């Protein structure tokens with residue numbers, strides 16, 4: 001396995017009207033090919049900022065980071081990743097197929113190839129038959145699946161997912177977690193996934209990065225070796241509960257309730 005993301009001593013301070021905000025401090029993280037790494041931590045600990053630095057949507061103010069061995073900017077330009085936002089962020093005036101097609105149009109894919117990729121990726125997220133619907137005709141869970149299909153459309157090796165299921169109810173979230181795991185096993189993508197949910201992180205990940213706030217740091221990295229073939233029942237097993245307990249302890253230790 002090779003190193004996809006290599007961050008060393010990463011620092012990011014935002015300059016705001018209210019003074020500097022130290023969002024990331026001394027982040028060391030290596031992500032290997034095919035891993036599913038979750039970033040978990042309390043609100044404001046820098047999870048989204050770290051994901052955005054990997055995606056070249058923010059520039060770090062210190063330290064170094066490479067993605068696929070090159071700078072985040074070069075990786076972005078070479079389409080190294082697909083990005084899934086917190087809200088599905090689909091264009092309401094475009095059909096589901098039209099939304100998935102958009103990055104492909106921007107990249108100049110010919111029409112026939114676009115049609116083939118739209119159909120393949122709709123199939124991957126179990127939305128075959130919904131190509132001509134508009135986003136408002138789909139449930140929240142289906143919209144989020146469509147946005148995953150869009151992120152996958154040009155077959156990037158890596159998916160960056162910022163709390164994609166945070167706004168969905170628990171039953172839908174469970175279902176999508178199962179589907180995402182199957183998709184990950186099938187496509188062998190490298191995934192970096194932001195979440196607030198301990199069960200979600202333990203269910204999905206091969207490693208869990210526990211972050212703590214003010215400034216955003218990595219408190220602990222926990223291995224999550226539950227095998228690749230997981231069903232939701234695994235959440236009742238002692239192994240699962242043990243890892244969930246360790247994550248909860250890590251979050252507690254990293255979080256000061258005094259401020």
Ligand SMILES: Nc1ncnc2c1ncn2[C@@H]1O[C@H](COP(=O)(O)OP(=O)(O)OP(=O)(O)O)[C@@H](O)[C@H]1O
Nearest residue numbers: 014016021023041042043044045046047048049050
């Ligand atoms: N563009 C920005 N300008 C100024 N401050 C910012 C900016 N983006 C994020 N921050 C600040 O950086 C810190 C980390 O924010 P970030 O959104 O990365 O946290 P998070 O862990 O993803 O939070 P949440 O779980 O609520 O999404 C916060 O204090 C936030 O207010």
